[in-house]
Amino acid sequence: MHSTTAPFNKLEQFKRTAAFIDAYYSIYEQFHRVKFRPTISFTGGEPAVNPDFFPLIEHLREEYPHFVLNLTTNGTWSQRRGQFLLDNMDSITVSYHCEGNDKQRQLVRDNLIWMRKNIKNVHKLKVNVMMHVDHWDDCIDLIDNVLIPHDIKYIPRTIGDDGRNRYKWFKDMDGQMRRTSHKYSEEQMDYIKNHWQKKNSQVGDTTELKKSDDGDVRKIGRPCCGGRCMTVKRLDTPKENDTMFIDQSNFKDWQCMVNWFFLHIEEDKDVAYHHQTCMAKTPDTPEVTIGPLLQHVSSFSDNRGPICNLSRSDEYLIWLEEKVLKEGRPPTMVCPNKHCGCGICVAKAKDPQDFKKLMSKYIITE
Numbered sequence: 001m002h003s004t005t006a007p008f009n010k011l012e013q014f015k016r017t018a019a020f021i022d023a024y025y026s027i028y029e030q031f032h033r034v035k036f037r038p039t040i041s042f043t044g045g046e047p048a049v050n051p052d053f054f055p056l057i058e059h060l061r062e063e064y065p066h067f068v069l070n071l072t073t074n075g076t077w078s079q080r081r082g083q084f085l086l087d088n089m090d091s092i093t094v095s096y097h098c099e100g101n102d103k104q105r106q107l108v109r110d111n112l113i114w115m116r117k118n119i120k121n122v123h124k125l126k127v128n129v130m131m132h133v134d135h136w137d138d139c140i141d142l143i144d145n146v147l148i149p150h151d152i153k154y155i156p157r158t159i160g161d162d163g164r165n166r167y168k169w170f171k172d173m174d175g176q177m178r179r180t181s182h183k184y185s186e187e188q189m190d191y192i193k194n195h196w197q198k199k200n201s202q203v204g205d206t207t208e209l210k211k212s213d214d215g216d217v218r219k220i221g222r223p224c225c226g227g228r229c230m231t232v233k234r235l236d237t238p239k240e241n242d243t244m245f246i247d248q249s250n251f252k253d254w255q256c257m258v259n260w261f262f263l264h265i266e267e268d269k270d271v272a273y274h275h276q277t278c279m280a281k282t283p284d285t286p287e288v289t290i291g292p293l294l295q296h297v298s299s300f301s302d303n304r305g306p307i308c309n310l311s312r313s314d315e316y317l318i319w320l321e322e323k324v325l326k327e328g329r330p331p332t333m334v335c336p337n338k339h340c341g342c343g344i345c346v347a348k349a350k351d352p353q354d355f356k357k358l359m360s361k362y363i364i365t366e
C-alpha cells in the first residue's frame with residue numbers, strides 16, 4: 001500500500017521489501033502442513049502510476065518465481081498498460097469507485113469489457129464494486145449492465161470497514177472530499193442482504209441474515225473480500241457448515257491466525273503490519289519508530305499497531321527467529337478488535353480446543 005499523496009518509493013526500496021517478505025514467509029513456511037505460494041497483492045493509491053512498478057514486476061518474476069502476483073487497480077489505464085498487466089499479473093482486482101467523473105467511469109467500464117475479452121481464465125479478473133450510498137444506482141447499473149452480462153466476477157463491497165467511523169464529509173489528505181463510513185438505507189440494506197442470502201443458499205447455508213436498524217453494515221456480519229467460501233461452527237450448534245457471509249464480525253479476545261496468512265506493507269510509512277485493518281500484534285513485539293505520517297493514529301497499543309519498520313526489517317526477522325527457537329513456532333494473535341474486517345476469512349476460534357484443532361489443519365503443531 002502507498003498513499004495518494006506521499007512521493008513514490010524507488011525500485012531499490014521495493015527490492016528490499018521483497019527480500020523481507022520472502023524471508024518472513026520462509027520462517028512461517030517451515031511449519032505449513034500444506035505448502036502454498038504466497039500472493040503479493042499490490043494496492044494503492046494506484047500502483048500502476050509509479051514508473052518503478054513495472055521494473056519491480058520484472059524483478060519479482062525473475063527473483064521470486066514462487067510469488068503469485070495480484071494487482072488491485074482502479075482500472076483507469078490505457079489498453080497498452082492494460083496489456084502489460086494482463087501479461088504479467090496472475091490476477092487483477094478492479095476496485096470500482098463511482099466518485100470519478102463520467103469519462104473516468106466509462107473508461108473503467110470499457111477496460112473491464114476489454115479485459116474480460118482478452119483474459120483466458122475468468123478467475124483472473126474480479127471487480128470490487130464499492131457500494132457508495134450516494135452513487136448506488138451507478139453501482140447497480142454496473143453490476144446489471146456490465147458485470148453480469150459479460151460474466152465478470154464481482155463482489156458488492158460495502159464501505160466503512162476501516163473503523164474510523166467517518167460518516168460525515170471530510171477533506172482527505174489529497175484534497176478530495178470523502179466520507180469513508182456509510183450508513184445504508186433500508187432498501188440498500190435489503191439489496192446487500194438478499195445478495196448474500198442468495199450466495200449462502202448456493203453453498204447450502206440457510207441461516208437468515210440479520211438486519212441493521214441504523215444502516216450500519218458492520219452489525220450484520222461480513223463476507224470474505226476475496227469471495228471465499230468459509231466454514232463456521234456457530235455457537236448455538238456444534239455442526240459445521242459452509243457460508244459466504246458470516247453473520248457476526250466481533251471476535252474480540254478470540255485466538256486468531258491472522259499473522260500466518262497476511263503481511264501488510266505500507267511503503268510510504270516505512271512500516272509493516274500483520275494485517276491492514278486489524279493491526280493485531282503480540283504485546284512483546286519490538287518497538288517500532290512511528291514516523292510523521294502515522295503520528296495522528298491514536299489506536300495503537302501494545303496489541304495493535306505496526307510490527308516493524310521496513311528500513312529495520314532485519315532486526316524484526318532476528319527477533320522472530322529467536323521467538324521461534326524459544327517457543328517452537330511463530331505466535332498466534334489474540335484479537336484486539338470489536339469488528340473484524342478483511343481478516344474475516346482467517347482461521348479463528350473462541351474455544352482453545354477448537355483453535356488447536358483448527359491450527360493443526362494448517363500448521364504442524366506438535
Ligand code: SF4
Binds near residue numbers: 251254257258337340
Ligand atoms: S479476528 Fe479479525 S480483527 Fe481480530 S485479530 Fe483476527 S483478523 Fe484481526
